[in-house]
Amino acid sequence: MKILSGPTFISILYLIYLITIPRVSSSSPSLTVPHHFLQCLDTQPADHGSPNSATAVIPTNSSFSANLMSAVRNLRFASASNRKPEAIVAAVTETHIRATISCCKLLNLELRVRSGGHDYEGFSYTSPVPFVILDMYNFHKIDINMADETVWVQAGASLGELYYNIASKSKVHAFPAGVCPKVGAGGHFSGGGFGNLMRKYGLSIDHIVDAQIMDANGKVYRDRRSMGEDVFWALRGGGGGSYGVILAWKIKLVRVPEKVTVFKLERTVREGAVDLVHKWQQVAPVIDRDLFIRLEIKPINRKISKGKTIKVSFIGMFLGTPERLLNITKNKFPELHLTSSDCLVKKWIDSVVFWANYPEKAPIEILLKRISANEYYWKRTSDFVQTPISKQGLKTIFQTMIDHSPLPRRVWMQWNPWGGRMGEIPSDATAFVHRGGNLFMIEHFMNWYRPGDKLEEKFLAIARSFKEAMAPYVSKNPREAFFNYRDVDIGITTPGYNATYEGAKVYGEKYFKGNYLRLVKTKARFDRTNFFRSQQGIPVLA
Template sequence: MKMKIFSLPTFLISLHLLIFLITFPRVYSSSRTIYVPELFLQCLDTQPADPGSPNSNAAVIPTDSSFSTNLMSAVRNLRFASASTRKPEAIVAAVTETHIRATISCCKLLNLELKVRSGGHDYEGFSYTSPVPFVILDMYNFHKVDINLEDETVWIQSGASLGELYYNIAKTSKVHAFPAGVCPKVGAGGHFSGGGFGNLMRKYGLSVDNIIDAQIMDADGKVYRDRRSMGEDVFWAIRGGGGGSYGVILAWKLKLVRVPENVTVFKLERTVQEGAIDLVYKWQHVAPVIDKDLFIRLEIKPVYRNTSECKTRTINVSFIGMFLGEPKRLLNIMNQSFPELDLKEPDCMVKKWIDSVVFWAEYPENQPLEILLKRISVNEYYWKRTSDFVQTPISKQGIARIFQTMIYHSPLPRRVWMQWNPWGGRMAEIASDETPFVHRAGNVFMIEHFMNWYAPGEKLEEEFMAISRSFKKAMAPFVSKNPREAFLNYRDVDIGITTPGYNATVEGAKVYGEKYFKGNYLRLVQVKAGFDPTNFFRSQQGIPVPA
């Protein structure tokens, strides 16, 4: 849509707004929330607008009946849905780039923090919470997926979900895919800007390793339509360094990858009594070096066995596999490299690639593919997630100790559990500074730690959070050190944050910056200084600018 040229000179628009700000009732402390939302709407209407699409029409404020529905539609973690959580002054569900530009301008003029939300799966709620007054820019309506099979590329807007991406690929081709996460409801904007990993990573690397172009709007509302115009340094930074620290990502250009028409998946479960400790020990030595076409995730959970003889607690390990090929070749590979798992032909499920997406998402069998287009969840709960990287295989004694610690931290109804995801393959072939995602060669696997609970309450939250932190502390001897590395897509405030107001120093932000990015952190700071020198795009774990 072509933007209408505004007839009034820009300086007169600014003068009009300045007069409005001066004459508007002054806003202090507790009265602030009464006036700022209306002030923000007034500001939007002073900005250039597209014909027939006033900027304020895209916004809702707390007094609107639809405000709560809009806010909660992408709140995945109910820890951040409590009455005490600060609410935004407004939510702008942008339909055009002009809406985005106006939102940026008014946040600057009113000194409001801008939070960009594409899916809402960020683990600490950074896209929809803040300790200071803020506005949510919801990219939900920016969800176009444009596939070009001639050059095997896709332009995807940042508000599209992974499910929408996978669905559109499958509707176009049976032999193409894209390496990204297994949760279809995740928004592409945040997933890709943090790195993006999934079950194709050992064959094709991360999402960012297959992104070839992007579009971004900066703090002045200027749009850069390709990597050439934004500069290779900015294009490098937003692919794994957190795009929200630099601007509003509008769209990504992806390079599709080839997959067989049929793939094979499996899920085998073993308890400690069935040799799980020995199998997990062997998995560490096999999964990162086995054929690149094979990805085997471990899901490790405490379970409670109630037999006629006794009630016991044990650990159950699920071996969940994704193989880019037919069962015959998979069984040959497993019999040679991992015969102890005893994978049999009846365990193997042959599926189209898109059906394997449904399998990994744990959706019911035989669901129509349209289930991948579902964005809104109705069964969200309370949770804490963290991450770790393992660089030396853990001994059998260490595995047994971890299992015992998990059981200790999981009295009913509490339960800590983990996923272990193997590295190796393509991940070990890409240099650690090719993108900001630094966790490459030298890592055996990545751990995601889970703690879920299903009832509200401050005391209950304190109890579960304490258990989660205690277990994470107990894992310290087995994971990376100096720094203890962490994955940006799995945000964790416990590793460090900046103070409210975000006047972070480069040195102070190292507390989290070096854990997420190691040696790439200072390069991200340099890019930030050139592209967003006023630090408009900021957060509690954002990239700072030099003083």
């Protein structure tokens, strides 16, 4: 007879003990659950001299609130009415992650994996049912190999840390990803990862060449071959949180000039903003792919006469000199009236500081800052535009923005041009489906700065009303949405194991279109029990 010993025997004894205590329920969670979770952690295999429970905090710990709030980017989800986790595990090693997964399964707790905390609906640190946060903050090692121009970057590293480390090795290398330095690589890359290099190089996922992931059984897959190409495909754009815990990505760097050019021009309606935005739609997706011009469209108060108007900012990133940039805009977009005095010449790493809206003379070390003390309340969503909006349509949109903006609060938008490399990559090359056929993507914003349920209801209603007013101008059947800009308003599934293929289609087809079924089939093979789940997760097929 085989004798059980060590951690396996202890775990079995603990499982028997758990049978004698009340199970966790979504309606009446036991007050003792956090302590049971800590006890469970210490029944699991541990690193020598490092108890698993030493990495965890529970609500009775004095540091619990600080740990929770350290990566809460949207204060809507920090209110007293939001369920708090039973524990937060700040894993330092894979052993800690494995123990966390095991104890969540034993105690019937959902697991939320948080790398940077930028999930737009707070899914990485909230849940309607009892849950534990696995915080990947300590997994932020970055290993650069300039010989083959690759980098292994752990899931908890921020984009700012990645960019800073790349710049420390080379003046002519970069990586195509987002412009917010505090965003975590784990979630950003798994949802696609877009930024101001996308027209030249595509998305982050188009330059991910390998990955490491831990599954629901604690098994680590060290490369794409061991996990299977279907899983590696799904992780790039399908949201890694539905399949396992992303440990690290292997990325391929891209080349950039030693100096790049950036600019920011502002125009109001009186200064021709309607005509300029109309022309931008025709030019920005097809102009030289070294040029990326983002629009920021905001209602403002008029400076002289009373009333409101619209201000449009044209924010540009050009991989080249001002002279070549001005030649391009003179020929393709002369109405912009871009001049040499508008252009700033910077190293690529300094352009990252510019795009992050940091002070002009801020040192690049500011990119290493991972925690912000100035968070607020917001609702953000996305849309894709596939047909140019007429001038009359733009006038209507601008007026609707004004009507929906009780200044100083306001709805506003960013318009990000597609085209270039984005139009050359097939929609099924990765799980990210929004490729050719799109002119630009819209990100909708509604921000406010004071707490209160009535204020939240007011501003959410404004955001939803404006989003509905935009319906005639954006993609249809389905109205497409960007997974990294999660939006519960497009649909959710009931928390727990009962998410079905048909039930999740309400959001699955908007995020993934024709790639949704393949994601579900991959999920069924890799996470059969649907352990990694959320209100907008990929369900198992059955």
